Amino acid sequence: MQLPIAIILIVITVSMISCKHDYTPKPRGYFRIAFPQKAYHQMNKNLPYTFKIPNYSSVSKDSDYQAKRYWINIDVPSNKASIHISYKAIHNNLAKYTEESRMLAYKHAQKASAIDEKIYVNRAKKVYGTLYNIKGNVASPMQFYLTDSTRHFIRGALYIREIPNIDSLQPVINFLEQDVLQLVESTEWKDVK
DSSP: OHHHHHHHHHHHHHHHHHTOSOOOOOOOOOOOOOOOOOOEEEOOOSSSEEOEEETTOEEEEOOSTTOOTTOEEEEEGGGTEEEEEEEEEOSSOHHHHHHHHHHHHHGGGGTEEEEEEEEEEETTTTEEEEEEEEEESOSOSEEEEEEOSSSEEEEEEEEESSOOOHHHHHHHHHHHHHHHHHHHHTOEEOOOO
């Protein structure tokens, strides 16, 4: 009977000695995300604008009940992401459209840790606009508008269909940010038949 008590005391003593350091559990891990190779092609649709889109994306007509003519979605299914593009013709109302775009971007200010604005100018193609890089746990981490300031106005917003968690989504946001920048830099206006 003495042997089991001695073993129990030894086990308790070893347990107490070995637990001198605080135990820290491993942080929650996230799945590794495999990204496709970057490659782009010119979007060929009967729209008053064109730009380059990633080869791993698809274009669909915006099916929202409020969608207007020439509104599209550029879907990236592998990343559960979409870039919503809305188009409006300008009729002496450019200031109204730019202010609406700014207000929509700043609606995220409550959840955002920062909103960086970057002015975009391409005089050769007559494309001018503002990019909003929205940091933090927000539904739309990038938004922009582009215009020729006389006839055409595009507003775009990147959405990721996941619970906004910047820790896990940042690699996806960084990957898709390059696609949004490529879209902006390759935008051109065209006549619609």
